[in-house]
Amino acid sequence: MSIHIEGIHKSFGKNQVLNNINLDLPSGQLVGLLGPSGSGKTTLLRIIAGLEHANQGRIHFNGNDVTQLHARDRKVGFVFQNYALFRHMTVFDNIAFGLTIMPKGQRPSAADIKRRVTALLEMIQLSHVAERFPAQLSGGQRQRVALARSLAVEPSVLLLDEPFGALDAQVRKELRRWLRRLHDELHFTSVFVTHDQEEAMDVSDQVVVMSQGQVEQIGSPDAIWQAPASRFVLEFLGEVNKIEGELNGSRFKVGHYPLQLPVASHKQGAACWYLRPHEVSLTTDADAQHPLPVLVTDVNGRGSAVQLELEPKDWPGQLLTAQLPHQHLSNVQRGQTLYLGSQGGRVYLGEQQLTDSHIALTA
Numbered sequence: 001m002s003i004h005i006e007g008i009h010k011s012f013g014k015n016q017v018l019n020n021i022n023l024d025l026p027s028g029q030l031v032g033l034l035g036p037s038g039s040g041k042t043t044l045l046r047i048i049a050g051l052e053h054a055n056q057g058r059i060h061f062n063g064n065d066v067t068q069l070h071a072r073d074r075k076v077g078f079v080f081q082n083y084a085l086f087r088h089m090t091v092f093d094n095i096a097f098g099l100t101i102m103p104k105g106q107r108p109s110a111a112d113i114k115r116r117v118t119a120l121l122e123m124i125q126l127s128h129v130a131e132r133f134p135a136q137l138s139g140g141q142r143q144r145v146a147l148a149r150s151l152a153v154e155p156s157v158l159l160l161d162e163p164f165g166a167l168d169a170q171v172r173k174e175l176r177r178w179l180r181r182l183h184d185e186l187h188f189t190s191v192f193v194t195h196d197q198e199e200a201m202d203v204s205d206q207v208v209v210m211s212q213g214q215v216e217q218i219g220s221p222d223a224i225w226q227a228p229a230s231r232f233v234l235e236f237l238g239e240v241n242k243i244e245g246e247l248n249g250s251r252f253k254v255g256h257y258p259l260q261l262p263v264a265s266h267k268q269g270a271a272c273w274y275l276r277p278h279e280v281s282l283t284t285d286a287d288a289q290h291p292l293p294v295l296v297t298d299v300n301g302r303g304s305a306v307q308l309e310l311e312p313k314d315w316p317g318q319l320l321t322a323q324l325p326h327q328h329l330s331n332v333q334r335g336q337t338l339y340l341g342s343q344g345g346r347v348y349l350g351e352q353q354l355t356d357s358h359i360a361l362t363a
């Protein structure tokens with residue numbers, strides 16, 4: 001079921017929460033709505049569901065206008081953060097619930113309900129707890145039951161609002177992988193809300209990045225990561241170092257260090273050089289590619305890369321983080337001075353990115 005969202009505006013009193021949202025979500029995709037708290041994700045999800053009404057705009061499912069349709073007639077399934085299972089019902093009965101309350105003409109027979117619930121229990125790998133009550137399950141298991149319960153009625157669209165938000169990091173990771181697999185098997189269309197960029201990037205076919213009631217960017221996780229459409233998206237998608245300086249033509253001055261942009265520019269003003277931790281390059285001696293001195297304030301060698309915390313030395317700036325392959329620099333010590341350069345990065349003057357690809361600055 002494809003979802004077409006057209007010119008949606010929503011205000012609560014004087015507070016405008018959604019400002020002209022237009023999106024085309026193809027059938028069968030898992031779409032992540034990603035944005036900081038208050039950016040309007042949940043409100044948009046509720047409008048898609050029919051639980052909230054927009055002041056302006058239209059929603060189409062598979063080309064049919066459902067704007068005026070009541071939530072219960074939209075065939076939408078929900079999963080919320082707080083499980084919302086019936087405490088007095090077994091796991092089996094919880095999953096069967098939606099089927100048992102269907103109007104008589106549509107309700108499957110008892111045998112069919114049993115078959116469907118049994119199949120779902122197998123799919124979520126919880127057949128062995130079918131007769132337990134929610135209180136006897138772990139948080140992750142409860143959330144799997146919640147998901148199975150909303151899938152039991154075969155919704156055209158599944159909407160998930162921070163479905164794994166209340167779970168610890170490890171379970172969260174497992175469940176999102178599992179949601180992805182389930183999605184690939186059953187091919188329903190889902191939209192899920194998260195403020196966790198790693199979660200959105202990990203499972204979505206497409207990510208919609210929202211900020212202050214507007215769509216900042218929509219694209220595959222890879223496309224958004226490679227080419228963020230704005231400073232906001234660049235900063236929101238994972239850790240990034242910011243080096244502030246003064247641009248004058250192709251010169252970018254950081255403190256008293258004049259650096260050189262590798263492209264022609266006639267612009268001037270306060271600019272910012274953004275570097276992801278893995279884009280930082282370091283040497284033990286200054287050279288043209290590594291002009292900025294930094295003091296190593298922390299070394300963390302766990303995992304597949306060495307993570308360094310660096311303090312600008314002799315130039316104004318915030319603490320920086322670098323991530324290097326283990327073999328890159330041997331025996332880096334806290335208190336050591338290194339010289340910073342880059343293997344790419346982006347320079348912004350105000351909201352404008354100076355080039356559309358990565359650039360390295362030199363002395």
Ligand SMILES: Nc1ncnc2c1ncn2[C@@H]1O[C@H](COP(=O)(O)OP(=O)(O)OP(=O)(O)O)[C@@H](O)[C@H]1O
Pocket residue numbers: 012015017035036037038039040041042043044195
């Ligand atoms: N029923 C309501 N009445 C008044 N204001 C509301 C209502 N629902 C949401 N808002 C406001 O709308 C704005 C967007 O809220 P929304 O829940 O959609 O954001 P969100 O991106 O999902 O945030 P979070 O990640 O914190 O859930 C917020 O400023 C919120 O206070």
